[in-house]
Amino acid sequence: MEIDNSISKNIANPRELERMYREDPKAFKKSFSHAWEQNPDSPVLAAWYERLNFKEAAHTEKTSLLQKGFLFMGILAILAGISTRIIFHFVEQEAIAPINLAFGILPFIAAYFVYKNNPPKKVLYTLALMFLLSGLYLNMLPSNHNDSIILAYLHLPIFLWGLIGLAFIGNEYGMGRTRLAYLKFNLEFCILYASMAISGMLLAALTMQLFSFVGLDIEDFYFRNVVLFGAAALAIVATYLVSMNLKLAKNITPYIAKIFSPLVLATLLVYLITVIWVGKNPFLDRNFLLVFNGILFSVLAVTIFSITESGTDKKKNISDYISFALIILALIIDSVALSAIVFRLSSYGITPNRIAVLGVNILIWGNLIWIMVSYMRFLQNKTGPSTIQDAVTKYLPVYVLWAAFVTFTFPLIFN
Incomplete structure (x- = not known):
């Protein structure tokens, strides 16, 4: 009292x-x-009342949301694990193609983002329809595994990745910052999933070793029923943790970008000089042309990785010049690859593989030109870093549309 x-x-x-x-x-x-x-x-006590009670209400509301989100994540993780195990059974029986395993994970990641972001109904209906049609179309394809079918299998995950992006972005699909946030999510997801997967592999190795001491070989059973289930469920868990702003992945990605960019640049320069020295020719050597394109995709990924993590700081630093050098290097590699592909098309004729590689190289070439021009303007103090990020994010739908074109038309055109 x-x-x-x-x-x-x-x-x-x-x-x-x-x-x-x-x-x-x-x-x-x-x-x-x-x-x-x-x-x-008393207005003074009224202010104190709000101060003392508002925090409790906010904390209760946040805790409630976390509990609901965690529960929903757990349900999706279990469903993803069960679905993946069932799909794997049919893959083993050769009743369906292995690419169907993607439908054991990706739709559930999209479902989590739908739950979290509550997108408009038109986005929800679009996602449901596209996932359904993709699954039906994929399993209506012939099982002869010719080039056009294999290309459809390879490009389908890119199209589904675009659908997950739509679920992540929701109704803000026209805004660059939300697309940039989706790219950052992917980087953080990969880092976190890889970290947890390594821990899971160590646990699996320890478990099988322990059972081997008592004369039981559980490797086959453990892989089919535990590892497979865990790998699928872990994807949903990693999605949840990244969306909850886990600081581990967010803090480490900028450092990885700064470390890997100069290392990749130095390695590729030495490699290209060596290639020229030994006289390798991508125009005549098909396998080397494939390696050349693999290098191009790697450089593009590292470049986008660096740009995504560069932030909005208008001050230029050494990382910007390294990224610009990587873009120039990627443009040179892509130009050589394009020339080699055109040469092979004119010399050996049209095939699904050559058309697919030509198309993606043209798309990458156009994207690199846009990024390079944006970077030049930034380095000349004519624009800010947001224009560089726009050159990356605004081009993403082009890649998704190309993947959809290859997936849904190549088997029809070339069969």
Whole structure:
């Protein structure tokens, strides 16, 4: 009762009320309700009432949301694990193609983002329809595994990745910052999933070794029923953790970008000089042309990785010049690859593989030109870093559309 009277007596003394609160917050909060009942018209006590109760309400609401999100994540993880195990059974029986395993994981990641972001119904219906049609179309393809079918299998995950992006972005699919956030999510997801997967592999190795000590070989059973289930469920868990702003992945990605960019640049320069020295020719050597394209994709991925993690700082640093050098290098590699592909098309004729590689190289060439021009303007202080990020994010739908074109038309055209 004494502190109740003290609160009432010091209504006009905010400093004393603050001192009392800091001295014993629990006692202050316990006695405040009585003082508030005695002085309901006091604006000072009204402010204190909101201060003391708003935090509790906010905390309760946040905890409730976390609990609901965690529960939904757990349900999706279990469903993803079960679905993947069932699909794997049919893959083993050679009833369906192995690419169907993607449908055991990716739709559930999209479902989590739909739950989290609550997109408009048109986006929800589009996602459901596209996943359904993709699954039906994939399993209607002939099982002869010719080049066009294999290309469809290779490009389908890129199209599904675009659908997950739509679920992530929701109704803000036209905004560059949301597309950039999706790219960052992918980087953080890969880092976190890889970290947890390594831990899982160590656990699996330990478990099988322990059982081997008692004369039981559980490797086949463990892979089919535990590893497979865990790998699928882990993807949903990693999605949830990244979406909850886990600091581990967010803090490490900028450092990885800064470390890997100069290493990749130095390695590729040495490699290209060596290639020229030994006289390798991508125009005549098909396998070397494939390696050349693999290098191009790697450089493009590292470049986008670096740009994504560069932030909005207008000050230029050494990382910007390294990224610009990587873009120039990638453009040179792509130009050589394009020339070699055109040469092989004119010399050996049209095939699905050559058309697919030509198309993606043209798309990458156009994207690299856009990024290079944006970077040049940034380095000349004519624009900010946002224009470089726009050159990356605004081009993403082009890759998804190309993947959809190859997936859904090549088997029809070339069969």
